[in-house]
Amino acid sequence: MALTKYGWILALISILFCVSSFMNGANDVANSYATSVAARTLTMPQVGFLSMITEFVGAVALGSRVTNTIKNGIISIDRFEGNPGSLILAMASAEFGSATWLSIATSLGYPVSTTQTIVGALIGVGIAADSPVTWEWDDGSVSQVAASWAIAPLLAGCFAAIVFSTAKFGILERKDPFKLGMMLIPFYVAFTCAVLALFIVVEVPNAPSLEEFGAGKAVGIILGVFFGMLALAFIFFRPYLQRRLVKGDSRIKFYHLPLGPLLLKEDPPVYFPAKSDGVVVIDYYENAYNSQNSSADSIIDSRTGSEKDAVTAESSALEKANPLVVPTGRKRIVTPEERFLAPTKHLPVAHPSRLWSFTKYFLLQGVTRECVSHEDPRLHATHARAKVYDNRVEHLFTYCQVLSAILMSIAHGSNDVANAIGPWAAAYSTYRAGEVATKVPTPVWALVIAGFLLGAGFWFFGFKIIRALGNRITQMSPSRGFSTELGAAITVLLASRLGLPVSTTQCLAGATVGVALMNFDVRAVNWRQILFIFSGWILTLPCAGLLGGLVMAMALNTPHL
Numbered sequence: 001m002a003l004t005k006y007g008w009i010l011a012l013i014s015i016l017f018c019v020s021s022f023m024n025g026a027n028d029v030a031n032s033y034a035t036s037v038a039a040r041t042l043t044m045p046q047v048g049f050l051s052m053i054t055e056f057v058g059a060v061a062l063g064s065r066v067t068n069t070i071k072n073g074i075i076s077i078d079r080f081e082g083n084p085g086s087l088i089l090a091m092a093s094a095e096f097g098s099a100t101w102l103s104i105a106t107s108l109g110y111p112v113s114t115t116q117t118i119v120g121a122l123i124g125v126g127i128a129a130d131s132p133v134t135w136e137w138d139d140g141s142v143s144q145v146a147a148s149w150a151i152a153p154l155l156a157g158c159f160a161a162i163v164f165s166t167a168k169f170g171i172l173e174r175k176d177p178f179k180l181g182m183m184l185i186p187f188y189v190a191f192t193c194a195v196l197a198l199f200i201v202v203e204v205p206n207a208p209s210l211e212e213f214g215a216g217k218a219v220g221i222i223l224g225v226f227f228g229m230l231a232l233a234f235i236f237f238r239p240y241l242q243r244r245l246v247k248g249d250s251r252i253k254f255y256h257l258p259l260g261p262l263l264l265k266e267d268p269p270v271y272f273p274a275k276s277d278g279v280v281v282i283d284y285y286e287n288a289y290n291s292q293n294s295s296a297d298s299i300i301d302s303r304t305g306s307e308k309d310a311v312t313a314e315s316s317a318l319e320k321a322n323p324l325v326v327p328t329g330r331k332r333i334v335t336p337e338e339r340f341l342a343p344t345k346h347l348p349v350a351h352p353s354r355l356w357s358f359t360k361y362f363l364l365q366g367v368t369r370e371c372v373s374h375e376d377p378r379l380h381a382t383h384a385r386a387k388v389y390d391n392r393v394e395h396l397f398t399y400c401q402v403l404s405a406i407l408m409s410i411a412h413g414s415n416d417v418a419n420a421i422g423p424w425a426a427a428y429s430t431y432r433a434g435e436v437a438t439k440v441p442t443p444v445w446a447l448v449i450a451g452f453l454l455g456a457g458f459w460f461f462g463f464k465i466i467r468a469l470g471n472r473i474t475q476m477s478p479s480r481g482f483s484t485e486l487g488a489a490i491t492v493l494l495a496s497r498l499g500l501p502v503s504t505t506q507c508l509a510g511a512t513v514g515v516a517l518m519n520f521d522v523r524a525v526n527w528r529q530i531l532f533i534f535s536g537w538i539l540t541l542p543c544a545g546l547l548g549g550l551v552m553a554m555a556l557n558t559p560h561l
Contacts (some may be wrong), residue, residue: 003431006387009088010431017424021450023102024420029055030465031460032409032502035481035512038373038470041398042405044463048367050460052405052455058413059451060444062200074142075126075133077436084430089555091430092127097121097548098419101540103195106461109341109468110536113503114419116145119479120541124549128556133197139503142541149537152502153489153510159494160487160511162519167479172389182241185400186233191369192400192486194405199489236260237399243268244521245392250278284394284477294326303542318469333373336365341359365459371467379472385524386475401482408489412504417450419446469508470528487511509533 029051036042042050080087087193098121105112108153125140126133137144167188201221236257243263244252249371252263253271262268325557340361344354374380428446429437470476488507495502509530516525 003047003084003088003256003434006085006088006431009082009092010427012512013088013095013424013427014100016092017420018449018453020095020099020420021417021453022457023099023106023461023515024053024054024416025114025116025454025459026395026461027102027106027110027112027457027465028416028505029454029458030462030469031111031411031508032412033462034407034469034508034552035476036401036405036468037466037474039398039401039478039481040263040282040372041401041478041481044367044369044371044466045417048459048462051409051458052452054055054460055413055454058410058415059417059454060447062410066457073283074122079126079129079131080436082436084434086129086556087430087436088427090129092428092549093128093552093555094118094121094125095420096551097124097544097546098423101140101549103428104543105540108462108536109467109532111462111468111505111533112536112540114416116148116537116540117544118419118422119145120544121540124545124547125552127545128549128552142290145541148502148506151494152506153513155495156488156491156510156558157514157517158487158509159490159514160483161514163486163514164480164483168518169484170301171313172393172479177390177393178245181396182238185241185396186230186237188397188400188482189233189237189403190230192404192482193229194418195221195486195489195493198222198405199223199411199493201408208214209432224536233420239263240395244280245395247279247403248273250284251276259491265439281391284391285388287476333370334369335370336361338367340364353389364457366463369451369463371463374470374471375474381485382524382526383471383475385521386477389477389479397482398476401478401485404485404489406484408485408504413451413454417454419449420453421446421450448459468529468533469512473509473512474519474524476512480515481541483515484511485509487514506537509523 032049032054033042033047037044037047065382077087079511080090098118101117101121102112102114105117119142123133125131127478133142171177171184174180198221201218236259239259239261240252240257240263243249251270253272253274255272257264257268259268344351344357347354349355425442425446426437427442429441474480485508488504488511491511492504492506494501513525513530
């Protein structure tokens, strides 16, 4: 029997569910793609389109069909037994706390955990409703969430540093890194696919547990994917790289991979060829500093003479070693306001051309903002501490990086959609059934809405978190970005098996620092940015809890006639 008198609360929580899903995408989806953008592997428009697809696929195709309404069992449901109206109110309050804090954090550029946001909101609601909260060390308890602030980044930093060290000492700093890279990159591709296949098998909500699935089957999948992708890489990927990078054929693009061995011919049958005089490899270390302020140079000049001589010699060597790289100068950043609004500023507001410019600005401003460059001279000095490698070798890692980013985004869509949809699903099911529901079927249409809003949130506001997690921490490049993403994925996998509550956001931040420290210079990390990000993690639980708890307390204690 439907609780029709609480229909207005259901309408309110439905709006909050949409806002929460949208801001979840604006904040958390950026985790998967931040290093790809910072390393210049992908552009913001490319990432915008990819995120719309991958998040939707993850949420709808792989998202949980049964939602645990009380995230991680953080509060007891017993307090609401026999009072379904109070549960609907509690879930609306939690959704409000989550949506509001995610909106605030995203506007400030805080990359926060959406899982810990909804947990914090539920804690506040539980306290306000006098419901027992799990504080002691237990699965999903408050103490475990707090412990994850240190556990997640430390583990991810170690794994990412190990992955990058194999590339650094095995390829990047060897005598002929490009030759070694061409030989070994198929193995990196195969290993990446194997790890991410296991990530999908273990992390997808609808999949059986590893114990139910069986260790033998899991090992079979890993080995099957590894050797299968290794064979495909040698048959199709190696000829593509040979044609594009060794022969410098700029006509060849990623969609020519199916040609495989045909690309080894003198004149292969290339369909839809690109420009023959186009760019083969971009400069992944293009100066990200855009200010004309000379103070950055004075900071860098504080290095010793031997350091400056080494940098100069290294730059000269790289210019000779990268004949296919097109040098780029310092470019002026064009903002969306200048691109879309300025050309029609002189026209009346109701003029069709100006209305069209408003429309383009609204739809495209989020994916046309500069997220790689900066104007901070101190950050410029931090980037200068990172070693520069052969751009052709860096280009080899872009393919692994894109693959890992796509699969991590799909996994995010499948897992984190429950953070926004859980409270709403509880209220919706309770409203329809007339009694408290703890595990409820999730309507597919709700997953469709959530999946779309996850991608849309990133499209419009993801640039704020991309900036925070990218080059503002350290100098990023494809090899570093790939190591960061793979290190974070391995950490999430291991933590899920050990029952440790870790956040993808925290794992990626820690992995970025771990890779940066492989420069063997603590000054290669922007510690101010790390402190800023860490403060966002600490603020998440109390802020989301306070917002949700205050709304719940006011609603429960509001005077009425």
